[in-house]
Amino acid sequence: MCALCGVLGGKDHWTEPLQREGVYVRHADPAGRRRERARRIAEANVILGQFGLTLSDWQSDSYVLATRTGKTEVVADLAALWPAAEKLAGRGLDPLDPAVLARREQANG
Amino acid sequence: MVEAPAFTPVNLITGFLGSGKTTLLNRMRASPRLADTAVLINEFGEIGLDHELIERIDENTVLLQSGCLCCTIRGELADAVKTLHSRRERGEIPIYRRILIESTGLADPLPILTTIAAEPTLRHHYRLGLVVATIDAVNGMSQLDRQPESRKQAAVADRLILTKTDIAAPAEVERLRARLSRLNPSAPLSYAVDRDLDPSALIGNDLFDLDAKSREVAHWFDEAFAEAADHDHAHHRHDPNRHGDDIRAFAFAFDAPIDWTAFGLWLSMLLNRHGERILRVKGLLSVEGEEAPVAVHAVQQLVHAPTHLPRWPSADRRTRLVFIARGLDEAVVRRSFAAFVLDRSATSGRH
Numbered sequence: 001m002c003a004l005c006g007v008l009g010g011k012d013h014w015t016e017p018l019q020r021e022g023v024y025v026r027h028a029d030p031a032g033r034r035r036e037r038a039r040r041i042a043e044a045n046v047i048l049g050q051f052g053l054t055l056s057d058w059q060s061d062s063y064v065l066a067t068r069t070g071k072t073e074v075v076a077d078l079a080a081l082w083p084a085a086e087k088l089a090g091r092g093l094d095p096l097d098p099a100v101l102a103r104r105e106q107a108n109g
Numbered sequence: 110m111v112e113a114p115a116f117t118p119v120n121l122i123t124g125f126l127g128s129g130k131t132t133l134l135n136r137m138r139a140s141p142r143l144a145d146t147a148v149l150i151n152e153f154g155e156i157g158l159d160h161e162l163i164e165r166i167d168e169n170t171v172l173l174q175s176g177c178l179c180c181t182i183r184g185e186l187a188d189a190v191k192t193l194h195s196r197r198e199r200g201e202i203p204i205y206r207r208i209l210i211e212s213t214g215l216a217d218p219l220p221i222l223t224t225i226a227a228e229p230t231l232r233h234h235y236r237l238g239l240v241v242a243t244i245d246a247v248n249g250m251s252q253l254d255r256q257p258e259s260r261k262q263a264a265v266a267d268r269l270i271l272t273k274t275d276i277a278a279p280a281e282v283e284r285l286r287a288r289l290s291r292l293n294p295s296a297p298l299s300y301a302v303d304r305d306l307d308p309s310a311l312i313g314n315d316l317f318d319l320d321a322k323s324r325e326v327a328h329w330f331d332e333a334f335a336e337a338a339d340h341d342h343a344h345h346r347h348d349p350n351r352h353g354d355d356i357r358a359f360a361f362a363f364d365a366p367i368d369w370t371a372f373g374l375w376l377s378m379l380l381n382r383h384g385e386r387i388l389r390v391k392g393l394l395s396v397e398g399e400e401a402p403v404a405v406h407a408v409q410q411l412v413h414a415p416t417h418l419p420r421w422p423s424a425d426r427r428t429r430l431v432f433i434a435r436g437l438d439e440a441v442v443r444r445s446f447a448a449f450v451l452d453r454s455a456t457s458g459r460h
Contacts, residue, residue: 013377014373014414015370015373017414017415020414021115022417023414023416023417026369043370043374044374078373079377081377083381092382093378093381093382094382094383096379096382096383096437096438096441096442098441101441101444101445108452
């Protein structure tokens with residue numbers, strides 16, 4: 001993934017971008033950003049649960065991804081999350097996979 | 110005194126060999142409105158044909174010595190832009206307000222765009238501008254047939270320029286125009302021979318131009334939805350003249366405002382797994398809790414910083430998404446968006 005997965009560093013993923021003119025930031029204030037971060041983790045865990053993974057906060061700076069057997073990996077943002085999750089899960093995390101979709105739809109009711 | 114922008118836009122001219130990139134570049138350079146433009150030219154191998162055909166190379170020009178198509182260009186491109194930046198900062202060259210890169214004919218535009226968006230130094234001073242693709246009306250159809258790079262260049266472009274239409278058969282021009290409209294319906298298409306074509310307008314009016322971005326975004330969807338309707342119609346008629354392009358565009362719209370967090374997770378997950386096949390995503394989103402729309406714009410896995418538009422471009426306030434993708438099932442993408450973003454009763458912690 002080279003530059004796209006954060007190897008080049010810098011915390012400016014499009015889902016939580018740095019504030020600058022014209023750029024959409026969901027919450028500009030620190031408290032709002034913390035709430036947004038907590039929601040992102042909760043939402044991600046609904047997806048990751050299908051694959052036996054959990055995500056938690058790491059000092060409001062990064063995230064910790066863990067398997068049920070205790071293997072963990074620290075990830076910086078969503079770009080780094082999915083490749084790391086695929087590695088830990090040992091399979092692709094595909095939102096177009098019919099089986100993944102069916103389970104999500106069933107959970108949605 | 111002219112000031113440098115906080116984020117200098119970097120624009121790209123791409124197009125197949127002999128498709129008229131340099132001619133277009135020279136027209137742009139002749140435009141007084143683009144006088145404050147630094148130009149980067151990618152020499153191809155040792156021949157440097159593109160260089161020889163440039164009429165005027167001033168001190169703002171840096172020649173990239175490598176014709177390499179992928180990662181190695183990144184380092185040279187980053188170094189070239191950083192050199193320009195440093196010279197501008199020191200006052201050694203006139204202040205430029207945009208950069209224009211002419212890529213080699215064989216180049217995949219993505220590594221160039223990635224360099225600007227992701228390189229640690231550049232991303233704080235530069236932003237992506239627009240991608241302009243030239244397509245030769247005489248040879249364009251066969252290049253699109255045979256060369257995947259040609260299809261990719263046309264698919265990722267923000268502006269399409271048909272060249273040599275004055276020497277091509279009118280029917281051939283029309284077939285090519287129709288094919289390009291299907292391949293990339295959201296990019297405005299112009300003819301290079303059009304005397305009224307304003308070269309400066311090609312790289313103005315981008316998404317970060319606060320005055321123009323609503324118009325720009327509105328155009329994405331007007332053409333994409335018209336083309337999608339046309340495609341469905343033609344599909345049912347089994348139109349024999351249609352090319353079986355592996356790349357095609359599809360668009361869909363949803364009434365309900367969406368959850369930004371869920372959308373971010375879904376799109377990043379989708380691009381991680383299918384980014385190679387998704388050449389472009391453009392979205393105008395009605396986000397829960399926001400009056401004005403949010404525009405998102407991705408080239409493969411590279412997602413531009415989302416922009417908050419000042420207002421809706423029309424009375425239509427639906428969330429709209431356009432995909433330009435290779436071999437992706439539209440119905441499955443739509444179903445996935447619904448399952449992960451729209452219908453999220455599986456999710457706890459809604460606000």
